[in-house]
Amino acid sequence: MQLSTESTQPVVNRLRRAQGQLAGVLRMLEEERDCEDVVTQLAAVSKALDRAGFALIATGLRECISEGAEADAEKLERVFLSLA
Template structure:
């Protein structure tokens, strides 16, 4: 299944934001910043990646269900569970 650029653009934006956050975590570790601050930022990166994955799955489901394609529910379930 191919997703449209319209469906993937918000996901790309989230991933770019998460990429910046992850670079910040690396920098914090290199600067030997406080552990609590690093863990807080790392949790934010993790949440951003989760949200990007869920948004991608949601877009895929929406396009499958509205695009007239036959939905492979086993495949969709595996993709969704891979995010859990």
């Protein structure tokens, strides 16, 4: 199942923000910043990636259900569970 660019654009935007956050974590490490600050930012990156994954799966499920494609719904469920 292909997802439309329109439906995935919010996920792409979220991933770009996460990419920026990750670059910030790398800078913090290179600058030998405080460990607690680095871990806090790393947790934010991790959460952003998780949310992007769940948003992508939710979008896929919505499109799959609206199209009535049962086989794709089962596949999306397996992918969704792999994020847990």
